Amino acid sequence: MFLRLILVAIFIILPYKVLSDVYHHDTLRIIQWLTDNSKYEWSGEELPEIKFEDTEVMCEILFVEPPIPCDIGGYYNDDTNQIFIANEPTRHMVEEGYVESVLVHELVHYLQFTNGEYKVVECNRELERDAFDLQDKYVTEFGLPEEHLNDPLFALMVSSCHMMHTSDTFPAGGG
Helix, strand or coil: CHHHHHHHHHHHHHHHHHHHHHHHHHHHHHHHHHHHCCCCCCCCCCCCEEEEECHHHHHHHHCCCCCCCCCCCEEEECCCCEEEEECCCCCCCCCCCHHHHHHHHHHHHHHHHHCCHHHCCCCHHHHHHHHHHHHHHHHHHCCCCHHHCCCHHHHHHHCCCCCCCCCCCCCCCCC
16 A cells, blocks of 8 residues: 555656646746736736646637637636646647747736736737737747747737627637
8 A cells, every 4th residue: 555655656746746846937937038028917926727638628618619620729717727738739830849839828818817908808809919929929039949930810810809700719818
């Protein structure tokens, strides 16, 4: 029994703790970069929990009728203060730098929420504009693969309140 507890600690708890510490450090570093490069401030509010999820599950949560294909890299849930990142890169992204790139985008939504931006936008889609812009700036500045840069036309369509049929396609926090 004691050996089983030690094995559980070594193979389950310790890797989770190490992974958690790595993302906590990355989260703080990225938040510092975001506050230095945007209008958003961070005053030590509780950091979001970072979780990994299957794309299909995220699509079912985010969309009333998921598009086919549904290509979501992640989302921020402001109700639970959690960031969900897809287990695998989207079809337009690559493995190298994937988690970091998505984490930047979702941390923008976290900062938008903690800074009250959710209350002043015309529609939730509008929140995507800063998230895409800051993600692209970060990808360029830190030399992440260019596949993590957002397609400008896609970014414009997704962040416009008036280009899509409904503003409810993305919930608050978006993608």
